[in-house]
Amino acid sequence: MTVVTNPSLRRRKPESAYHHGDLRRCLVAAGFDLLEKHGAASLSLRQVAQSAGVSPAAPYAHFADKTALLAAIAAEGFVAFKAALEAGKAKTPAARLEAMALAYVSFARRHPALFRLMFGPELADLSPHPELREKAVASFAVLQEAIAASQGRASDREAVMTAAWSFVHGLAVLMLDGRIAQGADEREAARRVKEAARRISRGLHRPT
Amino acid sequence: MTVVTNPSLRRRKPESAYHHGDLRRCLVAAGFDLLEKHGAASLSLRQVAQSAGVSPAAPYAHFADKTALLAAIAAEGFVAFKAALEAGKAKTPAARLEAMALAYVSFARRHPALFRLMFGPELADLSPHPELREKAVASFAVLQEAIAASQGRASDREAVMTAAWSFVHGLAVLMLDGRIAQGADEREAARRVKEAARRISRGLHRPT
DNA sequence: GGTTAATCTTGACAGTGTTCATATAGAAAT
DNA sequence: ATTTCTATATGAACACTGTCAAGATTAACC
Numbered sequence: 001m002t003v004v005t006n007p008s009l010r011r012r013k014p015e016s017a018y019h020h021g022d023l024r025r026c027l028v029a030a031g032f033d034l035l036e037k038h039g040a041a042s043l044s045l046r047q048v049a050q051s052a053g054v055s056p057a058a059p060y061a062h063f064a065d066k067t068a069l070l071a072a073i074a075a076e077g078f079v080a081f082k083a084a085l086e087a088g089k090a091k092t093p094a095a096r097l098e099a100m101a102l103a104y105v106s107f108a109r110r111h112p113a114l115f116r117l118m119f120g121p122e123l124a125d126l127s128p129h130p131e132l133r134e135k136a137v138a139s140f141a142v143l144q145e146a147i148a149a150s151q152g153r154a155s156d157r158e159a160v161m162t163a164a165w166s167f168v169h170g171l172a173v174l175m176l177d178g179r180i181a182q183g184a185d186e187r188e189a190a191r192r193v194k195e196a197a198r199r200i201s202r203g204l205h206r207p208t
Numbered sequence: 209m210t211v212v213t214n215p216s217l218r219r220r221k222p223e224s225a226y227h228h229g230d231l232r233r234c235l236v237a238a239g240f241d242l243l244e245k246h247g248a249a250s251l252s253l254r255q256v257a258q259s260a261g262v263s264p265a266a267p268y269a270h271f272a273d274k275t276a277l278l279a280a281i282a283a284e285g286f287v288a289f290k291a292a293l294e295a296g297k298a299k300t301p302a303a304r305l306e307a308m309a310l311a312y313v314s315f316a317r318r319h320p321a322l323f324r325l326m327f328g329p330e331l332a333d334l335s336p337h338p339e340l341r342e343k344a345v346a347s348f349a350v351l352q353e354a355i356a357a358s359q360g361r362a363s364d365r366e367a368v369m370t371a372a373w374s375f376v377h378g379l380a381v382l383m384l385d386g387r388i389a390q391g392a393d394e395r396e397a398a399r400r401v402k403e404a405a406r407r408i409s410r411g412l413h414r415p416t
Numbered sequence: 417g418g419t420t421a422a423t424c425t426t427g428a429c430a431g432t433g434t435t436c437a438t439a440t441a442g443a444a445a446t
Numbered sequence: 447a448t449t450t451c452t453a454t455a456t457g458a459a460c461a462c463t464g465t466c467a468a469g470a471t472t473a474a475c476c
Contacts, residue, residue, distance in 0.1 A: 162404045163408050200412075227424070
C-alpha cells in the first residue's frame, strides 16, 4: 500500500505550528490508517482530525464534506487497486481472467474496509468527486484491457467486460461478506477463485 | 413487497394506548418504509420510533440494538427476495440462469437501499441474528436449487453455485452503483443482463 | 385483587457532522 | 520593513444520533 503513512508527515512542524503545512495529505493518510485499523463504522471526521493533531473543524478548510475526505481516501485506494491488478500478467485469456480474479479478490480480502468504501453506497455517485472518478476508471481500464481486448471481436468488448467484471466483483464481495468460502484461508480461497474463473472463462468469448 | 405496511397497524389503539400492542412489527414496517423512501443514510432509530408514534427509547424493549432492528428489516427483505427469485421458473439451464439473473437484478434495482442493507457490511456477521440468517439462506437455497441442481454432476454443485452466484450478485451490485449500464432503463438493463447471462452459462457446467 | 413482568416515557450522556465568528501566520504589496 | 491580504486553524455552538438508567403505566396471572 503506497499511501503516505510516513510519520514525519503526520506533523510537519511538531511544535507551535498553527499552520500545519500539509494537512490535506496528512488527513487522508490518517483516515486511511484508521479505516484499515478500526473499520469504517468508527471512522469519524473528528477522530481523523484528532489523529492528525488538529481541531475538529480543521478538515473543512480542505474538504467540503466528510464524504469528500472519504472520496480522497477511496481515490488512494483505487491507485493501490490498479497497481494490484496490473501485477497479474498472463498469456492466455483464461489465465488472464484467473489472474485478475485472484488479484481482485486478494485485494478485497487484504483491505476489506477500504474495498467496501471504494465500492460502497456513500461514494456511488462519482459526479461530485472528479479525482475519485478518474482513479476509479483508471483501475477499471486495466480490467478492460486485460479481459476484453484479449480475444473475441471488438463488438463483443463491452458485453464480455460486463460478464467478466460482474463475476470477479461478485466473487470478491460475496467472499468479503463471508457468503462464500466462509473462513477459508488464503490457499483454499485461491483454489475456489481459480476453479470458478476457469468455469466462467470458458463461455465468455464468441456470442451464440 | 409483502411487508406489513397496513396503516391500521401503525397504531393499534390510536388514542391513549400506553402499550402499543404490536410495536415490534410496527417498527419493522416503519423502518422498511423510511428505508425505501429516504435511503439508509438517514434511517435513524429515533425517526423510526417517531414515525411509529412512540418515544425514542421504546424500540429497546424489542430490539437490543439499532443493528437488530436493521436485521429484522433485512430479514423481511430476504423473504421478499426469495419470492422474487421463485417467480423465475424456466426449463433449460441457460434460461434458468437468465431468469435468476433478471429477477436478482430487478429486485436490486427496485429496492436499492433494502438490497444494500441485506448485503451490506453492517449485517455481514449473521451470527447475532439467527432469524436473518435463516431467511437469507432460504433465499440462497432457491438460487442453489435452480442453478446447481439443473445439470452437471453432484460434485460440481458447489463450484457451479459459486461461479453463478458471483456473477449474478456482481452484476446486481455493479448496476446498482452505476458502474455498469449507467442510466439505462429497464428494457436496456434487461437486455444487458440476458446477454451476459448467456455468455456465462455456456461455460458453467462440466469441468475441464 | 394484588403481585409480577413486560412495556413505554422521561431525562440524560457522550459522540457525531457542520457552521460561524475569531485568531493566526505566511505571502504579497507597498 | 511595514502593511495588507488570504489561506488556514481554533473555539464554541447547534442539531442530531445511539444508548442507558430510573421511573411510570399497564396487561397478565395466581
